[in-house]
Amino acid sequence: MEEDRNDIRVVYHREYPDTRSYGLAFTSYVEEDTLYVKSSMKVKNLILNRDYHGSLQIHVPAGHSFENITVHSKWGDVDLQLTDPLESLRCYNDMGTLRIHAEGSIGNVRLDSRMGNIEAFFLGPVTEGHMHTEFGLLQVVLHHSPPLPPYLHTGKGTIHSDFPYTRSRTGDLQFSTGTGNILLLDGSKME
Incomplete structure (x- = not known):
């Protein structure tokens, strides 16, 4: 997604049932001209009648x-x-x-x-x-x-x-x- 900005912005969004049975991890970093984005979710007890949604958007400078x-x-x-x-x-x-x-x-x-x-x-x-x-x-x-x-x-x-x-x-x-x-x-x- 191009924007009028000077840096790269990573937006992470996750929706899941409200319970302590979840562990979320999200990291992003740049190394040698490479952007790395990693996310993971650990589930202790999967509840099948609930919604699970997640999205990741990467906003980059216009012209990049x-x-x-x-x-x-x-x-x-x-x-x-x-x-x-x-x-x-x-x-x-x-x-x-x-x-x-x-x-x-x-x-x-x-x-x-x-x-x-x-x-x-x-x-x-x-x-x-x-x-x-x-x-x-x-x-x-x-x-x-x-x-x-x-x-x-x-x-x-x-x-x-x-x-x-x-x-x-x-x-x-x-x-x-x-x-x-x-x-x-x-x-x-x-x-």
Whole structure:
């Protein structure tokens, strides 16, 4: 999130049932031009009829850009709104949905979700990419045709692609699911 500011601001918000059964930890620091943000929650007794919500917002100075972004999440959804070009984007999520909205070009993308959907929307070209979910839907919208047919594979699901694709592991873009459908859509047809 771009703002008219001089520094980077990290805002962490978590909602959980009002009980002493929770321990929250949150840290953020910069080391060698890299911003690290870590949060964890320890639960002694999970109450299944309560709401658990958390969010993390990173506010950066207007005009500030990143070359690489890496996100690791064990539990919960990851939503990224990216406006600038990137050399690489890496997102790993054990349980939850990955939502990516990227306006600029990206050199290399790797999106992995063990149990959850991947919803990716790329306005700019993606040079290389590997996107995989073990249990979930993989929906990708590309606004630029891939130079080579992408590789698409699902173990137990269906494939719909607006682009020609291949079943052999060739090409710079690879999309796969264990048990889930794949939707590869041409964003230029949606305008």
